[in-house]
Amino acid sequence: MQEPVLKVDGLSVAFRNSLAILDDVSLEVHRGQTLGIVGESGCGKSMTALAIMRLMPSAALTVSGGAIRLNGENLLDLDDEAMRAIRGSRAAMIFQDPMTSLNPLFTVGNQVGESIQKNRQIGRAEARRITADLLKAVGLPDPERHLDYYPHQLSGGKRQRVMIAMAIAGHPDVLIADEPTTALDVTVQAQIFQVLRDMQAASGTAIVLITHDMGAISEMADRVAVMYAGRVVEEGPADAILAAPSHPYTRGLVSCIPRVSDAAFDGWPELPVIPGTVPDLDQRGEGCHFAPRCPLADDRCAKRRPPVLHDGERRCACWYGMAGGQPHGRI
Amino acid sequence: MNDSHISEVPSPLREAWVAFLRNRAGVFGLGIVGAVILLSVFGPLIYPVDPFEIVAAPLTPPAENARVPLGSDYLGRDILSGIVHGARVTLFVGGAAAAMTVVIGVLVGAAAGYWGGRTDRFLMRMTEFFQVLPALLFAMALVTLLSPSIPIIATAIGVVSWPAMARLTRAEFLRIKSQNYVIAARSSGAGDLYLITRVILPNAAAPLIVSTALVVGMAILFEAGLSFLGLGDANVMSWGLIIGSNRDYVIDAWWTVTIPGLAIFFTVLGLSLIGDGLNDALNPNLRER
Numbered sequence: 213m214q215e216p217v218l219k220v221d222g223l224s225v226a227f228r229n230s231l232a233i234l235d236d237v238s239l240e241v242h243r244g245q246t247l248g249i250v251g252e253s254g255c256g257k258s259m260t261a262l263a264i265m266r267l268m269p270s271a272a273l274t275v276s277g278g279a280i281r282l283n284g285e286n287l288l289d290l291d292d293e294a295m296r297a298i299r300g301s302r303a304a305m306i307f308q309d310p311m312t313s314l315n316p317l318f319t320v321g322n323q324v325g326e327s328i329q330k331n332r333q334i335g336r337a338e339a340r341r342i343t344a345d346l347l348k349a350v351g352l353p354d355p356e357r358h359l360d361y362y363p364h365q366l367s368g369g370k371r372q373r374v375m376i377a378m379a380i381a382g383h384p385d386v387l388i389a390d391e392p393t394t395a396l397d398v399t400v401q402a403q404i405f406q407v408l409r410d411m412q413a414a415s416g417t418a419i420v421l422i423t424h425d426m427g428a429i430s431e432m433a434d435r436v437a438v439m440y441a442g443r444v445v446e447e448g449p450a451d452a453i454l455a456a457p458s459h460p461y462t463r464g465l466v467s468c469i470p471r472v473s474d475a476a477f478d479g480w481p482e483l484p485v486i487p488g489t490v491p492d493l494d495q496r497g498e499g500c501h502f503a504p505r506c507p508l509a510d511d512r513c514a515k516r517r518p519p520v521l522h523d524g525e526r527r528c529a530c531w532y533g534m535a536g537g538q539p540h541g542r543i
Numbered sequence: 544m545n546d547s548h549i550s551e552v553p554s555p556l557r558e559a560w561v562a563f564l565r566n567r568a569g570v571f572g573l574g575i576v577g578a579v580i581l582l583s584v585f586g587p588l589i590y591p592v593d594p595f596e597i598v599a600a601p602l603t604p605p606a607e608n609a610r611v612p613l614g615s616d617y618l619g620r621d622i623l624s625g626i627v628h629g630a631r632v633t634l635f636v637g638g639a640a641a642a643m644t645v646v647i648g649v650l651v652g653a654a655a656g657y658w659g660g661r662t663d664r665f666l667m668r669m670t671e672f673f674q675v676l677p678a679l680l681f682a683m684a685l686v687t688l689l690s691p692s693i694p695i696i697a698t699a700i701g702v703v704s705w706p707a708m709a710r711l712t713r714a715e716f717l718r719i720k721s722q723n724y725v726i727a728a729r730s731s732g733a734g735d736l737y738l739i740t741r742v743i744l745p746n747a748a749a750p751l752i753v754s755t756a757l758v759v760g761m762a763i764l765f766e767a768g769l770s771f772l773g774l775g776d777a778n779v780m781s782w783g784l785i786i787g788s789n790r791d792y793v794i795d796a797w798w799t800v801t802i803p804g805l806a807i808f809f810t811v812l813g814l815s816l817i818g819d820g821l822n823d824a825l826n827p828n829l830r831e832r
Contacts, residue, residue, distance in 0.1 A: 265730055269721070271660060300732025307730075312723040317555055317745045326741070327731045362555070378731055 215284060216240035217418040218264070218303075218386045223278035225256075225263050231493040233259055233273065235442045239420075241386065241435070244412060246419040248433030248450060250426065250465065254490040256442040257422045258308075261388045264420075265305055266295050283385060301331045304379035308391040310371035314363035320347070321359030324378045331382045346377040349414075350407050369400035373407060380411055387411075388420045393428065405432055426469045430454050438462045441490055441501035448526030458528040460506045461486070500531065508532050562824040569820015575813030579806075583634050586627035594624040594780040602796040614798040616789050622799065625785045626806050632781040633763055633810070636697045640762035643701025645755055648708025649744075655709070656716025657739055667713070674706035679768065686774045693776050696769060700762045711754055715747035722746075749825035756818035760811040767807050782807050 218241050225234040234256050241247040249257045262268060264280050266287060280287040282303060287295065299305075307313045315323055324346060325339035334342075340359060347355035350373040363371055372392060379387055389408065393401035405428070412419055421432050429436050433450040438461065446459040457463040464486040488505040500518045503509040510531075518531045563569055592598065597619040598610055605614040605622075613623040655666040682699040689695045719725060720743055728742050769775055770783025771790060782803040789799035 267726060267729055269726075296732055296734055298732075299730055305727075305730040307723055307727055309723055313727040315724045315728065315742055315746070326737075327728075327733075330732050330737070375727065378727075382732070 214242060216242050217283060218420070219279075219281040220260070220264065221279040221281065223260070223263060223280060224276045225259060225268075225273055226276040227493060228272050229274065229276065232276075232496070233442050233493065234263065236278070237439070237442075237444055238278075239437050239444065239447070241418045241420055243385075243418055244416040245434040246412065246421055246432050248429040248436040249420065249422045249439055250424060250429055250436060251439035252424060252490050254441075255439040257424075257439055258390050259442075260439070261305065261390050261420065261422055264388060265299060265303060266290075267299075267305075300327060300379075300384070301382035302385050303388070304382060304384040304386075305388040305390065306372070306375045306379045306392050309395045310368050310375050310392075311395065313375055314371055316363055319360050319362055320366070320374050324374065324381060327378050328381045342381070343377070346381055347374070349380075349411070350374075350377045351403070352377075368396050369403060372396060372400075372404055376404070376407055376411070380415070380417070383415060384417060386418045386420065388422070390422045391424070392421075394423075394425075401428075408432070426454065426465055438465065441496055443501060443529065445502065445530070446526070446528045448528075452526060458523075458526065459502075459530050460508055460532070461502045500529075559821075559824045563820050566820040566823055568816045569824070572813040572816025572818075572820060575809055576817060579630055579634065579810050579813070582627060583630035586630060590624060590627045592621050592624040594620060594628040596620065596624075602792060602799070604796070605798050605802075613802050614796070616785065616799050617792050617796070622785065622802055625780050626782065626803060629781045629785065629803070630806075632693060632779050633766065633783070633807070636693060636700070636766040636781070637759040637763040637814075639694070639697035640700035640704065640765070641755055641759040643698065644705045644708050644758050644762075645751070647701065647705040649712050649751065651705070652709040652712025652714075653716055653739055653744065656713035657720060657735070657743065659717075663713070666709075670706045670709045673703070674710075676703060678703040678765075682765070682769060683772065683774055686769060691774050691776050693779055693781075696766060696774075696776065697762075699769075700765045704758060704761065704765075708751070708754060708758065711750060712747065715750060716743055719743045719746050749822075752825065753818045753822045756814050756821060760814035760818075763807060763811055763814075 218239075220237060220239040223234055223237045224232060226232050237256070237260055239247060239249070239260070249260060251257050263275060264287070268274070275288055278288075282298065287298065290298070314320070321340055321343050324343040325336065328334070328339045328342055329336075344355045344359060347358055352358050352370060352373050358366070358370070363374075366374065376392075392408070393404050396404065408419060409432070411417060419432075421428065423429060429450055435448065436450040436453050437444050437447040438453070438459065439445065440461050446453060446457065446462045453462060454466060457466045464484070467484045468486070470483055486505055491501060491504065497514065499512075499514045499516050500506070500509070503513040506513065513531050516531075518529045520527055520529045521533060598621050599608050599615040599619050601615060601617050601619040603611050603615040603619070605612065607614070611621045611623065613626070616622060616625070651666050651670060655663040655670075681703055685699040685702070686695055725738060725742055728738060733742065766775070766781065767783035767786060770781060770787035773787055775781060775784045775787055777784065777788075785803040786800045789796065793800050
């Protein structure tokens with residue numbers, strides 16, 4: 213089988229060398245494929261993305277173990293300068309809030325152009341021409357005119373397109389999209405996803421899509437990794453997991469998706485919710501982090517770390533086995 | 544936003560300039576400072592009387608002798624000539640001290656705010672050391688030890704006034720470096736130098752520009768203070784020197800100190816008004832519509 217473009221192997225990130233923020237996270241994404249990472253706020257999705265780019269927001273956060281291999285090369289072994297060269301050229305990222313992700317003082321053409329010039333020895337005019345092509349590729353109408361706009365003159369959807377243009381300028385092998393449509397409305401979300409899919413079809417870029425929206429997963433992802441409290445609790449092909457989730461947390465997430473077929477004449481049935489919230493860093497015990505909220509949990513779940521079970525292309529970390537959507541049996 | 548009505552795209556600087564022109568006090572200040580700059584450049588050509596030459600009886604009041612329209616000092620030197628020729632030195636000291644303040648302050652503050660950690664702690668302890676020095680005493684000591692020449696005086700003022708600029712720059716860098724657009728720029732491969740000079744500094748510029756205008760005014764006051772204490776350069780005419788050399792005659796000849804005092808007052812007022820106007824113009828939240 214082909215080597216994955218990005219392979220995260222047992223990645224752990226700790227706060228002040230004691231509290232684990234990411235705990236043994238393993239992921240992989242192949243060329244031309246999309247990996248969705250899903251979970252509630254505080255589950256470590258964004259932290260995983262920032263750790264891959266080596267953009268830890270604070271010096272108190274350190275990688276305490278594991279490897280991040282981009283085309284086989286461990287990014288954690290690189291010095292700062294080598295890592296800087298990778299960002300924007302081989303690994304790029306787009307962010308949740310396009311409203312604040314562009315430098316407000318420079319025009320679109322200026323910003324995207326300079327990010328192109330960082331990676332290639334080309335002149336200003338050439339960079340401007342390439343920028344116009346990129347803006348066209350991400351579906352901005354009249355790209356020549358948009359070059360001279362300042363970010364505040366663009367809508368959120370257009371700004372996110374500009375961010376995507378900037379991210380794909382260096383033809384990255386992997387593009388990390390951290391909740392790229394959360395700040396946008398639903399029609400714009402569909403357009404942005406279309407831009408990402410077109411870009412992927414044209415270039416074969418692997419995409420890591422971080423989201424809390426199961427709908428986005430079903431629309432975009434080939435594989436999905438469900439994260440909870442810093443661990444990957446379930447991972448596998450997106451359609452299989454959405455159709456038959458194994459882990460109780462994934463089941464909870466999937467059951468929270470409203471379906472049109474559920475609508476009745478007198479309105480919608482009440483959506484199920486998962487009671488409780490993600491535990492704080494210092495409240496995560498030895499056992500399964502989801503145990504306090506899990507309907508199946510018993511003493512063992514709370515005390516001992518669940519085993520990672522493999523079933524074909526899927527894996528799941530639960531004491532109650534993998535039953536592919538069927539009632540779990542104890543193992 | 545509709546595309547059709549945003550075809551006119553003013554740059555942020557141009558927009559700020561238009562906003563500044565709408566601020567009457569700021570334009571008034573710009574007028575004063577502009578006049579002082581013109582005076583310092585062309586004044587000596589139009590009014591070529593040597594400010595050190597004795598041209599009238601000592602302590603002649605204003606409007607008594609046509610040769611000294613604003614009166615004469617305790618040696619009989621022309622005060623008007625002192626004002627005209629002193630403007631250049633006064634502005635030079637203010638400008639040079641402010642330039643030094645900005646260069647040291649921004650370099651130290653940017654490094655401390657950007658890199659943080661140990662760099663920040665070291666630079667901030669150093670800044671605090673300079674900040675707690677009694678400014679006037681330190682400048683006096685420096686001027687006395689070296690020589691009371693104009694470059695030394697400007698340096699002394701610069702050395703005691705950069706800490707405030709450094710702290711302001713650091714605070715802005717701390718605020719801006721965690722903004723999304725900085726993280727986004729970093730994720731697209733921007734290096735430290737690029738982030739500092741092209742991403743963070745331009746966004747931090749507004750308060751720094753405002754504060755620079757105020758530093759010029761403060762430096763002019765500082766020079767006057769040193770001159771008043773007799774620590775100015777006695778060989779170069781400045782407004783402070785006129786006040787300083789006539790200080791024993793304040794009671795008998797008010798004009799000898801009042802006239803240069805007013806010149807200083809209005810120049811500093813002008814600079815403050817410019818600073819205020821810039822503050823409003825560069826900060827969209829304060830901009831009046």
